[in-house]
Amino acid sequence: MCGNVADHYNLLPSIMETNCEKVDGGEKCSFVCADGNDKPSQEVFCDGRKFTFTDFQDTEIKCVPPPDTQCGNLLEMPFAPFILDSKLVFLCEERKKKGGFVEECTFRCVDDPAQKPLMLIDPSSLNPIHVATNPGPVDVCEVQVDKKGVETAHIIPGSISDFIKCVNPHVYTDCGMADDPALFQLGVGVSVKCEDNECAFICPEGEIPDVEKAKCFVTKFNGKFDYTGPVNCVPKPDDTPCGDVLDNFKLESGASFDVLGGDKLVVTFSCPEGTIAADSLAICDGTQFNFPVGHPIRCVDI
Incomplete structure (x- = not known):
């Protein structure tokens, strides 16, 4: 009716097949992608009265990865500034509920963000040191399905309201990273390990830290350690006056x-x-x- 689709549009090689069907007012054409996971960037419509396609000549039709959720891509949502850590990757999956489903997203950390598709399939793609401060799952998108099967999607308000970062859990606290020299100046041989906002200082065998631990106390607005400053290893004293x-x-x-x-x-x-x-x-x-x-x-x- 409007001529060859490939003559009017710029179909990229990822488009494998074109299917057209008559509809009210003309013809509608859809496309099939070589990669079954991808989706065509659009459908096209041929105006049966004007005998012309509704898009400009040489409009590009390509295959693109499907959005993260039915509500769109996470990095295009209002909370995107909270999930910009370069090592952070995510995978969103559906969870059925009455009248539709919810899409929940899990967060992980990788050395190479290009390995995102492998993040939950191949454990070797995960960063062995860093973890997400909120691994999830986090409910992000709610989809309601009516009796005719029509889907209505909306972003769940406040689903992500704080930064999700990739951190080393052994030094992460709500008061900051315990290996930050601005907090603790760790002497030769001193290491630190934190859990539940309490950090213990560790020395080699035969030595003890001159500061045993530091605790992070969190207020409404920030957090503060009960001690900051230098930590050094000193010779371990005998267990008793009679020796070890x-x-x-x-x-x-x-x-x-x-x-x-x-x-x-x-x-x-x-x-x-x-x-x-x-x-x-x-x-x-x-x-x-x-x-x-x-x-x-x-x-x-x-």
Whole structure:
């Protein structure tokens, strides 16, 4: 009716097939993409009265990836500024509900954002260090389907109202990153590990940190650590005035000890469930224990 579609439009190679059908007022033509996951950029209409296509000559028809959700692409939604981290990727899936469905999105972190299609299929594409501060799933788009099958989609208000970032969970807190020199100046050998807004400082064997931990307290507007500043490793003091327990006793596998009292003069020994330490108590007189050096601590059946 209007001539060859390919003569009027610029069909890119990704368009594999053209199908036209008569409709009221003319003809409507749709396209099939070589990649079954992609969708054509548009349909075209031939005006049966004017015998011409409704688009300009050489309008480009191409195949494009489907939008993230029925409401469109996440990076085009009002909350887009909250999800701009370059390592952040997402995958949105449908969850059925009465009268339609909700599209929920899961967030992950990758080394290479080009690996987005693999993020939940190939675990090796995930960044081994960083995780999303809100991995989800987050309900983003609600789709209502009427009795005729017509879908109406709308973005769920406030679905993402805070930044979702890729962070190292071992140093992330609501007060900032614990490895930030502006917060803590970590000395030689000091490492830090955080969980639930509390950070513990760790030193190599034989040393202890001069600051054991720092806690992040969150207010309505921001967060603040109860300590910031330098953290260094210092030589570990002896367990007791009589020296280190392990230098004085030979503990059998599974046996453990606790040093009691502010003066650190009492040592108790314990064993795994079902057994008991043959010698469960040792006393330091301030100079030496009441057992000879190298005394074995054995676990015996109860």
